[in-house]
Amino acid sequence: MTHVLSAVAWPYANGPRHIGHVAGFGVPSDVYSRYMRMAGHDVLMVSGTDEHGTPILVQAEAEGITPRELVDKNNRIIVEDLVALGLSYDLFTRTTTRNHYAVAQELFATVHRNGYMVEQTTMGAISPSTGRTLPDRYIEGTCPICSYGSARGDQCDNCGNQLDPIDLIDPRSRINGETPQFVESQHFFLDLPALAEALGEWLHGRDAAGAWRPNVLKFSLNLLDDVRPRAMTRDIDWGIPVPLPGWEDQPNKRLYVWFDAVIGYLSASIEWARRSGDPEAWRQWWSTPSARSSYFMGKDNITFHSQIWPAELLGYNGRGARGGSAGEYGALELPTEVVSSEFLTMEGGKFSSSRGVVIYVRDFLSRYQPDALRYYIAVAGPENQDSDFTWDAFLRRTNDELVSTWGNLVNRTASMIAKNVGSIPSAGDLTDDDEALLAAVRGGFATVGSLIQGHRQKAAITEAMRLAGEANRYLAAQAPWQLKKTDPARMETVLHVAAQAVVDLNTLLSPFLPHSSSLVHRALGGEGEFQPMPVIAEVDDLDGGPAYPVITGDYSSAPAWEPRPIVPGTPVAAPSPIFTKLDESVVEEELARLRGDS
RNA sequence: GCCGCGGUAGCUCAGCCGGUCAGAGCAGGGGACUCAUAAUCCCUCGGUCGUGGGUUCGAGCCCCACCCGCGGCACCA
Numbered sequence: 001m002t003h004v005l006s007a008v009a010w011p012y013a014n015g016p017r018h019i020g021h022v023a024g025f026g027v028p029s030d031v032y033s034r035y036m037r038m039a040g041h042d043v044l045m046v047s048g049t050d051e052h053g054t055p056i057l058v059q060a061e062a063e064g065i066t067p068r069e070l071v072d073k074n075n076r077i078i079v080e081d082l083v084a085l086g087l088s089y090d091l092f093t094r095t096t097t098r099n100h101y102a103v104a105q106e107l108f109a110t111v112h113r114n115g116y117m118v119e120q121t122t123m124g125a126i127s128p129s130t131g132r133t134l135p136d137r138y139i140e141g142t143c144p145i146c147s148y149g150s151a152r153g154d155q156c157d158n159c160g161n162q163l164d165p166i167d168l169i170d171p172r173s174r175i176n177g178e179t180p181q182f183v184e185s186q187h188f189f190l191d192l193p194a195l196a197e198a199l200g201e202w203l204h205g206r207d208a209a210g211a212w213r214p215n216v217l218k219f220s221l222n223l224l225d226d227v228r229p230r231a232m233t234r235d236i237d238w239g240i241p242v243p244l245p246g247w248e249d250q251p252n253k254r255l256y257v258w259f260d261a262v263i264g265y266l267s268a269s270i271e272w273a274r275r276s277g278d279p280e281a282w283r284q285w286w287s288t289p290s291a292r293s294s295y296f297m298g299k300d301n302i303t304f305h306s307q308i309w310p311a312e313l314l315g316y317n318g319r320g321a322r323g324g325s326a327g328e329y330g331a332l333e334l335p336t337e338v339v340s341s342e343f344l345t346m347e348g349g350k351f352s353s354s355r356g357v358v359i360y361v362r363d364f365l366s367r368y369q370p371d372a373l374r375y376y377i378a379v380a381g382p383e384n385q386d387s388d389f390t391w392d393a394f395l396r397r398t399n400d401e402l403v404s405t406w407g408n409l410v411n412r413t414a415s416m417i418a419k420n421v422g423s424i425p426s427a428g429d430l431t432d433d434d435e436a437l438l439a440a441v442r443g444g445f446a447t448v449g450s451l452i453q454g455h456r457q458k459a460a461i462t463e464a465m466r467l468a469g470e471a472n473r474y475l476a477a478q479a480p481w482q483l484k485k486t487d488p489a490r491m492e493t494v495l496h497v498a499a500q501a502v503v504d505l506n507t508l509l510s511p512f513l514p515h516s517s518s519l520v521h522r523a524l525g526g527e528g529e530f531q532p533m534p535v536i537a538e539v540d541d542l543d544g545g546p547a548y549p550v551i552t553g554d555y556s557s558a559p560a561w562e563p564r565p566i567v568p569g570t571p572v573a574a575p576s577p578i579f580t581k582l583d584e585s586v587v588e589e590e591l592a593r594l595r596g597d598s
Numbered sequence: 599g600c601c602g603c604g605g606u607a608g609c610u611c612a613g614c615c616g617g618u619c620a621g622a623g624c625a626g627g628g629g630a631c632u633c634a635u636a637a638u639c640c641c642u643c644g645g646u647c648g649u650g651g652g653u654u655c656g657a658g659c660c661c662c663a664c665c666c667g668c669g670g671c672a673c674c675a
Contacts, residue, residue, distance in 0.1 A: 012675060014675085050675080053674090053675060054674085054675085055674085055675060056675095124673095133673095135673075135674060135675090136673075136674075137674050137675095138674090215602065215603065218601085218602065219601085219602070219670080222601060222602080223672090225601095226672090228672085230672080230673065231673060232673095234673090256673080257675070258673085258674095258675075261675085299669080299670085300670085300674090300675080301675090302670095303672070304675095342603090342669085343669080380610080380611090384603090385603065385604065385668090385669095386603090386604090386668070386669075387610095387611095388610090393609095393610075393624095396610095396624065396625095397624095399635095400623085400624070401623085401624095403635065403637080404635085404637055404638080405637090405638090407634095407635075407637090408634055408635070408637045408638070409634085409637095409638090410634095411633095411634050411635070411637085412633050412634035412637080412638080413633085413634085414634095415633060415634055416633045416634080419633080420633090458611095458612090459612080462612085462622085462623090465623095466622090472637095472638060472639075473638090473639065473640095475633075475634095475638075475639090476630090476631075476638060476639040476640085477639080479631080479632095479633085480633070481631090481632070481633045481634095482631095482633095484633090495633095575634095576635095577634095577635050578635095579635085580635085581635055581637090
């Protein structure tokens with residue numbers, strides 16, 4: 001048994017999340033975590049909402065509410081959506097807790113003390129009316145190269161050239177139109193060059209271990225070719241105060257949102273431990289070299305997880321060129337794996353909230369089953385390359401695969417048993433065909449399990465579904481509905497074998513389809529829930545801040561990743577369908593909705 | 599421009615270290631069956647594996663060049 005940290009990317013709280021987001025970090029991390037628990041590992045799955053940064057301020061202003069009101073609102077929406085999807089977080093918290101503030105400040109202070117946080121003066125744009133940093137992308141003006149009138153500060157969308165906002169002609173703020181001021185400002189920079197060698201050692205070690213996806217590793221190694229110090233503070237009044245004399249009381253100096261966001265993995269682990277009654281419990285995942293940690297995210301986050309976060313940890317541990325010593329938490333383990341997904345597109349194009357090309361998780365789940373979405377993401381998601389979500393493909397995957405292949409297998413098996421026996425039948429002598437099916441399904445525990453552990457979930461669920469197909473073929477070949485008249489004893493044996501196959505296939509599919517796994521479980525005479533599910537708990541801040549909702553759960557009842565022998569005589573009632581078949585018309589309905597027709 | 603990814607049957611894609619690797623699902627055509635949400639099962643049509651070279655006894659799989667599509671290029675979360 002190993003301690004396994006499932007570190008899941010933190011959804012940004014400037015709005016609700018769409019299905020592309022949960023395809024990138026949500027479903028893959030939950031499948032992995034559920035499987036690892038079933039395989040007997042001690043899993044700690046943590047995340048939360050990321051609530052600092054300029055876009056939060058911009059959105060709050062647009063809605064005419066305070067940043068705090070905005071993040072409170074979106075935190076709750078996101079929490080509800082992730083629970084509805086069945087994501088089994090041990091703790092899903094947020095970055096505005098006092099605990100998180102304290103942990104982030106401890107990291108910053110120690111990295112600073114060790115000499116990896118260096119103060120520099122920079123020229124940057126601020127909004128004259130608010131005094132806040134104006135990120136490059138929030139400045140627009142006329143492109144000095146092609147004279148395009150709406151070039152962004154970081155790049156011109158017309159000619160594609162990278163720009164420096166100070167070169168823009170007639171620059172203006174995209175937030176409120178005012179002319180930005182370019183002023184000198186003091187900031188702290190994470191000294192990546194001083195940590196580059198240690199980062200390289202770590203990355204090459206990960207390379208040698210061989211578990212990372214090649215593109216993630218290559219991208220990360222490329223980053224090392226050109227490391228520069230990177231600013232970890234901002235001129236902004238929303239965020240975590242800089243914990244240094246002369247800085248902590250300045251209302252317009254705050255930690256950079258990404259500096260504290262990645263620290264969330266640690267602060268959430270600590271918060272989980274404090275709430276568990278053993279405040280030191282988090283060390284089993286963070287201070288133990290034999291522990292594993294897997295970080296799940298979309299590809300846009302790779303930089304922060306394969307460079308910034310490990311650099312923060314190395315700086316904290318005092319493991320860079322300047323030496324140093326670890327802070328009060330002691331030396332902390334770097335990521336074992338950075339598991340990055342590519343992007344999900346929508347009907348051939350990028351998701352775009354502003355253009356309405358988007359499906360929010362909430363809207364999706366209001367019309368379709370969560371396991372249908374989970375299935376689609378697992379089997380057709382952006383695991384290794386960008387993949388496209390289309391309603392047509394969703395309909396086909398749901399109807400032809402979930403409903404017809406798997407749901408129907410469960411239904412026909414339970415139905416025949418209920419009608420002809422009324423309980424799980426016992427088996428007579430097994431034929432070669434019987435043994436072959438049982439052996440194939442039993443073999444799935446090794447093959448499907450290792451594929452999930454290797455983050456090849458598409459192949460894993462495809463293999464599980466292939467085995468379901470074998471069970472369907474078995475039934476067609478054995479034709480128990482004919483044996484009913486000719487050889488009732490043999491019919492019972494066949495139904496016994498089929499029931500055993502269904503029960504074990506249900507176990508194999510349950511990390512992907514946790515909601516329906518309980519329905520299948522009960523369809524064959526089981527009781528209660530098969531896969532434990534997350535819950536929302538309203539909790540008080542541990543250190544006196546405002547109360548907030550968290551996702552948590554007791555997953556100790558997770559079933560073991562192994563065959564479960566069925567018990568003859570267990571009553572089986574006539575089943576009702578597990579999955580809802582979709583009408584062809586939903587494709588056109590949803591496309592109309594996307595176009596804004598409704 | 600630089601870096602990376604992809605280009606395999608009508609569609610979506612598998613093909614790890616080169617040698618039954620020319621595959622799967624869906625769509626199309628034909629048939630079987632009736633337990634099951636008209637679900638299931640069988641058979642079948644279909645590809646010179648982007649292009650041109652090269653290495654090799656042998657290459658979707660390695661090397662070079664080119665064409666096409668996509669993503670990233672940092673203070674943006």
